[in-house]
Amino acid sequence: MKFFSTLLCTLALLLSAQFSQAQTTPAAKAKNSAESLKIKTSAVCDMCKARLEKALAYEKGVQSAVLDVPSQVLTVTYRADKTSAEKLRAAVQQTGYDADAAPADERAYTRLPECCKKTNAVHGAE
Template identity: 60%
Template sequence: MKTLKTLLFSLLLTAISTVGFAQGGKKNEEVKFKTSAVCGMCKATIEKGLAYEKGVQKATLDENTKVVTIQFNGSKTDAAKLKKAVNDLGYDADDSPATARAYERLDECCKKDKGAH
């Protein structure tokens, strides 16, 4: 009987810790950044590039407003890392400027000071 109580107590502790762990992470968060994107090629570059970032579930750039909306798992990444990822793709994100080297690699139509769109 004592062994059965010990076993049940152990199972109860395991169940409680599993539920607590599952609920502990921040999931399904969303962040929006105003970008320096200028065309459809920019949209493809940003969306595809962010798809490879850890924790990103979906990234969508609105070409008209130039705002990228990123849905992500907050236990795997955060807004600062995602902003840096946008910068490393060659685009400004809010007040954070694009990485110079990445910006120089962009096609001419994607450069904010030369974009015709």
């Protein structure tokens, strides 16, 4: 009987140690929280808005992406433990748009419709 009592106490001790290690630390919780990033783009129309928001929706860790067309600013809410600001800017470039000071991927830019190109005079861009 004493053996079973000792065994039961040992199991209880092991389980409590296991659960205490499984709890998330405050630093890990902070890392999982959402961050917001504003990226100045070369987007000029509502088609650009749809294209960028859809492309960013497929990026790992992105919770939302909203483009304000008049200001050309893309606001991305993302989880910092899943992606980074550099990866998000690269995703914008690979979609065919400038991301802050970094120019768009040339090949992706050439595939954009004419209305989405920054040299289009109809939208008053460059």
